Amino acid sequence: MSEEVSAEILTTHILDLAAEGKRLDGRGADDYRKVTVEPGFVTSADGSALVRIGETAVLAGVKLEPGKPFPDTPNAGVLTTNAELIPLSNAIFEPGPPQPGAIEVSRVVDRAIRAAETIDLTRLCVTPGEKTWVCYVDIHVLDHSGNLIDAALLAALGALTHSTVPAKRFEIAEADYPLEVNHFPVECTFVRLGDTLMVDPTFDEERAAQGRLTVATDEVGRVVAMQKGLVGAFSPDDVKDVVRRAFRHGERHRILAKGGAP
Amino acid sequence: MGNVGAKDVPVLLSPEGLRIDGRKVDELRPMKIQVGALHNADGSAFVEWGANKVYAAVYGPREVHPRHLQQNNKAVIQCKYNMAAFSVDERKRPGLDRRSQEISKVIAEAFESVVFAEEYPRTSIDIYIEVVQANAGTRCAGLVAASMALADAGIPMVDLLPAVAVGKVAGKIVLDLKKEEDNFGEADLPMALVPQSGRLVLLQMEGHMTEEELSQALDLGVQGCREIYEKMKQALRDRYALGPIGGSA
Numbered sequence: 321m322s323e324e325v326s327a328e329i330l331t332t333h334i335l336d337l338a339a340e341g342k343r344l345d346g347r348g349a350d351d352y353r354k355v356t357v358e359p360g361f362v363t364s365a366d367g368s369a370l371v372r373i374g375e376t377a378v379l380a381g382v383k384l385e386p387g388k389p390f391p392d393t394p395n396a397g398v399l400t401t402n403a404e405l406i407p408l409s410n411a412i413f414e415p416g417p418p419q420p421g422a423i424e425v426s427r428v429v430d431r432a433i434r435a436a437e438t439i440d441l442t443r444l445c446v447t448p449g450e451k452t453w454v455c456y457v458d459i460h461v462l463d464h465s466g467n468l469i470d471a472a473l474l475a476a477l478g479a480l481t482h483s484t485v486p487a488k489r490f491e492i493a494e495a496d497y498p499l500e501v502n503h504f505p506v507e508c509t510f511v512r513l514g515d516t517l518m519v520d521p522t523f524d525e526e527r528a529a530q531g532r533l534t535v536a537t538d539e540v541g542r543v544v545a546m547q548k549g550l551v552g553a554f555s556p557d558d559v560k561d562v563v564r565r566a567f568r569h570g571e572r573h574r575i576l577a578k579g580g581a582p
Numbered sequence: 583m584g585n586v587g588a589k590d591v592p593v594l595l596s597p598e599g600l601r602i603d604g605r606k607v608d609e610l611r612p613m614k615i616q617v618g619a620l621h622n623a624d625g626s627a628f629v630e631w632g633a634n635k636v637y638a639a640v641y642g643p644r645e646v647h648p649r650h651l652q653q654n655n656k657a658v659i660q661c662k663y664n665m666a667a668f669s670v671d672e673r674k675r676p677g678l679d680r681r682s683q684e685i686s687k688v689i690a691e692a693f694e695s696v697v698f699a700e701e702y703p704r705t706s707i708d709i710y711i712e713v714v715q716a717n718a719g720t721r722c723a724g725l726v727a728a729s730m731a732l733a734d735a736g737i738p739m740v741d742l743l744p745a746v747a748v749g750k751v752a753g754k755i756v757l758d759l760k761k762e763e764d765n766f767g768e769a770d771l772p773m774a775l776v777p778q779s780g781r782l783v784l785l786q787m788e789g790h791m792t793e794e795e796l797s798q799a800l801d802l803g804v805q806g807c808r809e810i811y812e813k814m815k816q817a818l819r820d821r822y823a824l825g826p827i828g829g830s831a
Contacts, residue, residue: 361635361714362635362666362668362669362714362715363633363715364633364668364669364670364671364715364716364717365668365669366668368668375621375622377620377621379666379714381666381667381668381669381714382668383667383668383673385672385673402667402676404666404676406664406710406712407639407641407662407708407710408620408623408637408638408639408710408712409620409622409639410622411622411641411644414647415662415678417677456667456668456673458666458667458668458673458676460666460712460714462620462637462712463620463621463622464622465621465622
């Protein structure tokens with residue numbers, strides 16, 4: 321049986337279950353899979369975190385290097401987020417240049433980090449107009465079993481929260497110091513399956529979904545980024561419902577990113 | 583060897599004959615092998631070897647992409663070796679470079695020598711190696727991880743492929759180079775062994791050695807590979823051995 325046919329049968333089954341308010345793995349509509357954050361997984365990085373959401377696994381690494389500020393923002397540092405959906409993580413990915421899916425993950429994560437002012441970029445500036453820290457956040461997906469956006473931002477935040485600025489190595493200061501993190505944005509993704517909005521979709525649920533909605537919230541009660549994806553539609557009431565639920569899940573995941581117990 | 587002539591060359595061999603991390607010349611770095619470390623792949627493994635951390639995943643036998651590579655009499659074996667941007671001191675720009683492509687090629691060819699590819703005509707066996715933390719010897723760690731991933735995927739092979747690099751450091755032939763030894767040593771010679779036949783299916787060398795030293799290096803490498811082979815077999819037993827009566831471990 322071809323992959324396309326079995327995926328279609330599974331989609332029908334997932335939608336049938338959703339009509340009764342059920343999910344394939346037995347979760348309720350608002351049950352998030354088990355989340356773990358393991359900071360410091362990679363010691364060659366200046367900060368890193370391995371995040372698992374159920375069977376999804378994402379590794380983020382932070383590297384800080386001296387560079388030049390952009391001409392239009394001479395007093396600000398540079399922050400770059402890059403996600404790689406490598407073929408190791410799922411049979412659907414082919415080797416080659418970044419696919420639109422990887423670019424979407426990178427950009428949604430990047431927007432949340434920027435909008436929440438997670439890092440005060442002016443604090444990264446060494447000499448205005450000449451020298452600044454360039455902060456690279458590289459996201460490596462090891463296992464794609466759904467909900468990459470939430471996992472990617474959580475890994476990025478976990479890595480940033482546990483990063484050290486290598487000031488001694490680059491002879492910019494006498495000693496290394498911890499990277500200052502001011503805000504803690506967390507994404508929460510939902511999919512529409514029939515009339516139900518299910519949190520934290522699996523890979524198969526994403527394939528069956530009639531629309532995906534991601535909301536990033538921070539610890540001071542702000543919504544900092546949103547992204548509607550896949551084919552499908554949401555009413556304004558759907559969006560309000562999702563935002564309310566995103567705040568509740570976000571609170572728990574923020575504590576995990578900081579290294580605490582939920 | 584990229585830093586010959588650089589200042590601050592560390593002392594690589596103590597007067598007592600111990601290396602920068604306290605190892606003897608014929609001693610391997612600690613190695614941990616986890617078979618089945620990933621969920622989605624048909625077979626997978628995670629290898630921690632010294633300060634290297636390497637994942638390998640195998641998909642297949644499956645349809646060949648791109649289609650024109652398909653062979654009617656056997657499976658094609660494709661390998662992609664990739665390093666994470668944060669795996670090295672200076673951030674590596676993501677994407678394929680010439681070094682990664684060369685390593686991918688010699689690893690794929692090493693496995694073509696041991697996999698029974700003729701059992702699966704018109705398919706592809708895809709090996710993905712991801713280095714998330716690098717400290718010299720990543721191609722060997724990748725080979726070991728990929729061997730375990732192929733075994734985990736149930737792909738029939740003549741044998742597993744243990745691999746190790748031998749080098750010349752402060753005039754001495756040493757086993758399993760770490761980063762400083764690779765950077766400041768005089769030679770680097772990675773190899774992969776088919777233990778059952780005693781033959782090498784990957785062999786590269788860079789640096790300078792005399793004929794006598796090379797012969798010594800080959801013997802030391804084979805000895806190292808045999809030691810690693812035992813660890814590899816043990817890792818498979820740990821994953822697949824049956825437990826006491828009443829179920830699998």
